[in-house]
Amino acid sequence: MRNVLVIFRKEINSYFVSPIAYGLMAFFALLAGFFFYSATTMFVQRGMESQMMGRSFPMSVNEWVIRPVLSNVSVIGLFLIPMITMRLFAEEKRSGTYELLVTSPIRDIEIILGKWFAAVAMYACILAISLLDLLILFAYGKPDWKPMMIGYLGLLLQGGSLLAIGTFISNTTRSQIVAGVASFAVCLLLWVLDWVSAFETAAWAKVVSYMSVLTHFEPFSKGLIDTKDVVYYLSMIVLGLFLTARSMESTRWRA
Amino acid sequence: MIKVEGLTKRYARNVAVDNISFEVQKGQIVGFLGPNGAGKTTTMRVLTCFLPPTGGTANVAGYDVIEKPLEVKKRIGYLPETPPVYPEMEVGEYLTFVGRLKGLGGAPLAGRVKEVSEQCSIADVNKKLIGKLSKGYRQRVGLAQAIIHNPDVLVLDEPTSGLDPEQIIHTRDLIKSLSGNHTIILSTHILQEVEAMCEQVVIISKGKLVANDSVENLTSRLRGGETVLVEVEGRDGSLLDAPMVQQKLEQVAGVSRVVFKHARESRTAFEVESLQGRSVRADVARAVVESGWNLTELHALGLSLEDIFLQLTSGDKK
Numbered sequence: 001m002r003n004v005l006v007i008f009r010k011e012i013n014s015y016f017v018s019p020i021a022y023g024l025m026a027f028f029a030l031l032a033g034f035f036f037y038s039a040t041t042m043f044v045q046r047g048m049e050s051q052m053m054g055r056s057f058p059m060s061v062n063e064w065v066i067r068p069v070l071s072n073v074s075v076i077g078l079f080l081i082p083m084i085t086m087r088l089f090a091e092e093k094r095s096g097t098y099e100l101l102v103t104s105p106i107r108d109i110e111i112i113l114g115k116w117f118a119a120v121a122m123y124a125c126i127l128a129i130s131l132l133d134l135l136i137l138f139a140y141g142k143p144d145w146k147p148m149m150i151g152y153l154g155l156l157l158q159g160g161s162l163l164a165i166g167t168f169i170s171n172t173t174r175s176q177i178v179a180g181v182a183s184f185a186v187c188l189l190l191w192v193l194d195w196v197s198a199f200e201t202a203a204w205a206k207v208v209s210y211m212s213v214l215t216h217f218e219p220f221s222k223g224l225i226d227t228k229d230v231v232y233y234l235s236m237i238v239l240g241l242f243l244t245a246r247s248m249e250s251t252r253w254r255a
Numbered sequence: 256m257i258k259v260e261g262l263t264k265r266y267a268r269n270v271a272v273d274n275i276s277f278e279v280q281k282g283q284i285v286g287f288l289g290p291n292g293a294g295k296t297t298t299m300r301v302l303t304c305f306l307p308p309t310g311g312t313a314n315v316a317g318y319d320v321i322e323k324p325l326e327v328k329k330r331i332g333y334l335p336e337t338p339p340v341y342p343e344m345e346v347g348e349y350l351t352f353v354g355r356l357k358g359l360g361g362a363p364l365a366g367r368v369k370e371v372s373e374q375c376s377i378a379d380v381n382k383k384l385i386g387k388l389s390k391g392y393r394q395r396v397g398l399a400q401a402i403i404h405n406p407d408v409l410v411l412d413e414p415t416s417g418l419d420p421e422q423i424i425h426t427r428d429l430i431k432s433l434s435g436n437h438t439i440i441l442s443t444h445i446l447q448e449v450e451a452m453c454e455q456v457v458i459i460s461k462g463k464l465v466a467n468d469s470v471e472n473l474t475s476r477l478r479g480g481e482t483v484l485v486e487v488e489g490r491d492g493s494l495l496d497a498p499m500v501q502q503k504l505e506q507v508a509g510v511s512r513v514v515f516k517h518a519r520e521s522r523t524a525f526e527v528e529s530l531q532g533r534s535v536r537a538d539v540a541r542a543v544v545e546s547g548w549n550l551t552e553l554h555a556l557g558l559s560l561e562d563i564f565l566q567l568t569s570g571d572k573k
Binding site for chain 1: 304305306325328342
């Protein structure tokens with residue numbers, strides 16, 4: 001556990017001494033701010049329209065603002081994740097520091113966990129910026145905070161599983177660019193898998209759609225924790241980290 | 256301290272290390288010598304548990320590299336060919352990180368960082384980013400990193416490559432000063448380095464062990480007799496007939512072989528090899544003068560480690 005922390009601290013440091021962290025956070029703040037702005041504007045407009053028509057019905061901030069913002073954030077995450085994971089191992093392999101890590105008295109899994117936790121923490125920092133937007137809602141209204149937190153839990157789980165896959169891909173190459181592009185392709189694929197359910201209802205389509213990361217995020221955005229989705233995300237995380245460990249072992253034999 | 260038996264490492268298509276065995280005693284400095292691609296780095300990587308061997312065993316500080324890699328790693332300091340440094344870290348920060356990786360912590364770690372910084376003379380750049388350092392400094396940071404946890408065994412892969420002459424001398428002195436408490440294996444293809452630092456030499460070529468001996472034994476074993484360069488011309492400065500001179504030289508007592516080297520202007524040069532343990536310079540000089548020729552040059556060609564190395568690795572042993 002101590003070794004995991006050593007790696008974790010080093011990784012977090014290297015995120016924040018380079019411009020990556022700040023660049024990603026600024027980029028994300030801009031997009032999340034825009035989504036928040038458009039969602040609240042829509043909410044206000046709809047509210048006024050329904051009042052003018054004289055048949056005002058209750059509108060939930062959770063449903064009209066928080067949920068769309070969280071859904072959009074989950075999609076932006078797909079674009080950010082490759083940028084977070086691409087350097088994790090590829091950079092170490094290119095610069096030769098991989099040899100230092102692997103010849104130190106520390107287990108492979110400790111290296112992997114340290115790096116993955118750091119990536120998750122980095123992603124959480126980025127997500128926290130969108131939380132700042134949503135907190136404004138609490139100053140003017142009384143949104144329910146519990147479903148919102150569940151939404152963030154979902155974002156973290158989704159992020160965690162994609163980060164684990166990104167970690168694996170970064171371990172298979174010495175080039176950050178290759179790692180980034182490949183992770184992005186996989187993220188995108190896992191996203192669009194869901195689309196088959198739009199035109200096909202056969203069993204295979206259900207299976208394919210089940211594999212999409214986004215299908216499993218929807219219940220979270222509504223404030224629902226479904227065991228099925230939690231299991232899906234956790235197994236994705238375990239799979240990604242397991243593959244990373246296998247990949248480390250196999251580079252050792254192939255060199 | 257280090258015991259390697261029948262070590263073999265096979266990659267997909269080629270054999271990098273083929274059935275190598277050697278042993279290193281505690282406190283010794285061993286030079287690992289071989290041309291590029293001979294398998295030096297591979298052997299070192301096996302010792303440091305970076306690569307598992309395909310066959311044979313390697314034992315470091317009493318632990319097998321396959322069965323107890325963590326124990327081996329705790330007792331080994333490794334400087335790969337390119338120092339494994341993070342350019343975005345400061346020197347002190349980096350050494351602290353490596354110290355933690357190796358299991359140190361707290362006050363002892365801070366003490367060790369200071370100690371190794373002074374030992375490797377990098378204390379003055381403690382607060383500098385490694386990315387901004389010169390190659391020489393970076394190499395020393397790499398060395399500091401390797402000794403931070405005071406390992407029993409040090410494995411250094413070409414520790415002086417890319418340094419300027421002053422830095423090379425400094426690094427050699429540093430490595431020598433470490434030899435008391437540490438067992439050191441260093442690889443190089445620079446031969447003076449082995450002559451200057453090592454007690455024992457392991458020479459490998461194309462993955463095979465060709466020699467494993469002390470530096471003195473190796474030089475004296477292979478040197479045999481001495482080799483002398485002789486250059487002669489006629490009394491009146493004319494070019495002499497080479498076969499005739501050669502014949503004359505071959506008759507000198509104690510000469511085992513005469514090889515014609517070259518004829519330039521009026522001078523003809525030969526390499527004269529003596530029999531084991533005989534010195535023939537005086538006799539050769541006398542023979543030349545007695546034949547009425549001018550002796551224009553006569554000097555002994557020392558057989559350096561370089562020659563031995565070439566002899567051994569080119570595969571034609573005398």
